[in-house]
Amino acid sequence: MTARVPIQQDRTLFNAKFEGYKLSFLDESAQHFTPVGAPGPGVIVPKLSSSAKVSYREVQARIRHNHLYPGWNSLKPVIGDSGSTHEGVLFVIDDDFTLIALQFDKSARRLRSTKLLQVPKPIVPADCHLELPSIKPISPDYILLSDGAATFYVIRLVFTGADHEAVIEASTTFQPEASMEYEGVHLACGLLEAKAFPTTLDENEPATEIKFILHYTLKEKLYSAEPSPHRKSDTKTVFIVSLCSMILKHHQFTDMDMDIDAEVQQLPVRTIHSIRGTEIPFYCALDPSGEGYVLGSNTTFKPAQQLIADQPTQFLEPGSEAVGLDGTDISTVPNSEPPYFWTQTDSDVTICFGLPRGTTKHAIQCKFSRQGLHLRVLLTGDADQSVRTPYIDDMPLFATIQADESFWTLDPSSGLLTLSLEKQHSKTRWTQVFEEGVDPEPVEETLDPSVFAEYKASLEKYTTDQAHAGPKGSSLLPSLAQDAQEDIDEEGEEIKFSWIQSESGSDIVRASTIGTGHDWIGQAFPSFERHGDNAFEMPTVCLKHDVDGLVYAIHHVPGSKPSLSTVQPASEVMRFIHTDTLDALAFVQASKREKRFVFHDPHGRFCVIVESSRNVYIYWHRPGEKQKQERQTVVDVSKGQQVDIIGCQLISEGVLVVLMEGERGALVLELS
Secondary structure, three states: OOOEEEEOOOHHHOOOOOOEEEEEOOOHHHEEEEOOOOOOOOEOOOOOOOOOOOOHHHHHHHHOOOOOEEOOOOOOOOOOOOOOOOOOEEEEEOOOOEEEEEEEEOOOOEEEEEEEEEOOOOOOOOOOOOOOOEEEEEEOOEEEEEOOOOEEEEEEEEEEOOEEEEEEEEEEEOOOOHHHOOOOOOOOOEEEEEEEEEEEOHHHOEEEEEEEEEEEEEEEEOOOOOOOOOOOOOEEEEEEEEEEEEEEEHHHHHOOOOOOOOOOEEOOOEEEEEEEEOOOOOEEEEOOOOOEEEEEEOOOOEEOOOOHHHOOOOEEOOOOOEEOOOOOEHHHOOOOOOOOEEEEOOOEEEEEEEOOOOOOHHHEEEEEOOOEEEEEEOOOOOOOOOOOOOEEEEEEEOOOEOHHHOEEEEEOOOOEEEEEEEEOOOOOOOOOOEOOOOOOOOOOOOOOHHHHHHHHHHHHHHHOOOOOOOOOOOOOOOOOOOOOHHHHHOOOEEOEEEEEEOOOOOOEEEEEEOOOOOEEEEEEOOOOOOEOOEOOOOOOEEEEEOOEEEEEEEEOOOOOOOOOOOOOOOOOOOEEEEEEEEOOHHHHHHOOOOEEEEEEOOOOOEEEEEEOOOEEEEEEOOOOOOOOEEEEEEEEOOOOOOOOEEEEEEEEOOEEEEEEOEOOOEEEEEOO
């Protein structure tokens, strides 16, 4: 059971008089191409083999992966700390696992590319695909590098003269928890987030704790292997997100003498907790307090102590003890199968129940209301009692439906009962069928369309013949085999945020919307500016609201802990503050069918939309001012050549770097 946090708008930040953007161009003198990793072929993105078996969501995550990684000194103001005099720096990893630093020389107005070191290439079986290698800055002088397998390298940086130098100081290899055995298959991990926090060891010895968040995939059983007339044993892709920790002693962390021949230390890694979901998060940020982190995704995450096939599904009816869908005590009925399967499109939700063969329509008592569902199945004495039947007593649904447009169908020959619920608000993505709190163990959505192929065959006749339909059987049943990627690939992905408490991982606080849903647009470029006593803050996010993009800052009050009450507010644990409005951004970005990256400036001065192969669009903004018109700058990165844009980052104030695959290198845009 989880508390909810509202995401509310500040209407004083809306600009009702905004009329549009005026086209402008960036002077050619402010555009500079620079080879990356020269001499050499440039940065090549690892490709998946034609035989690789990956899910659609994994492919989507690889497409939107940003191959340019900021250093701690990018966008860093002069505060008086040890890193304040450094130039901005970005990092790249090429296909032979060479770490490359990109530094912008403000006086010379040029980008320097320096090869720093090469990390060992991971050795994996031929049939195993690696995650994309990635880098996260953990302090002004350290970065954490993932090789895409299961090894993580702590790399120390030193600014000498005009360039950086680097050395591998420590490494660690991640192993999943015992309950998450990978069954002999090579484990590939992706790095989502990492930061360093001061700590103390025994006898008050100062040290540094590196907390990092990774993800990997598992193929888990979704259905029971026992014979069934209408479903079969199958597997699904589950994404595990793990919060891990390792300790660097203080003298290791502050000694700045570079020694490339020093032995690389092997650090033990501790898995603090693991959670699981049905996709890779596209927002992940550790709170400066280290007490937890925020995930943003289309679906919600839950603790991963048990495998899917081992988790009994149970429901709590209001005012009752724990019972199953058949009204029996769940403690006495072993069940490894979910009591139903469900999927959704933009406009409807489809739920399938398995009943004994020969069940007639007269045994079904089904009633739809705007906010709830009532379902009972009255069987005769000679019915197959080994098949559990649903008993749902006016349980509140996840969201409102159009009761008059919802209906049910029954196939007596197979015992398949199908409910089709018409959503009240189209494109609102349900994360579960019933309301949170009513359903403590919700059934996960079945995203694999092949799972429903067998169901579709038995239900096709209902698209023309409604002989067994219920009272509202005049509507047509939507295709159950519709590819799930249509939901993913629609313009606008509804995002749900979750706060995960650091130690247990079970205290999850959801962020819900007030009014219409918020679609994800993008987030701020990473910034490591100091705010009060905090060395960094979680990046702001930009969410769609009507035609605008609303910028929200995410705050957590140190020391506050989640409550299990769904009534008690949890605004201190995770609070969303509407800080700015990017005028008409939701409208203009919807027309960019080839967009790959959408970022906004941490200070709100512009937003960048980067296409996969050609244009970079900059939409200018003056924070605190409500203008009728703003500027739009368009830069053709390709310059008439075939390019593939693979990265985009700010390297200093108003200096944007766009990375292209291969010999084209990087393009520097001086926006200031």
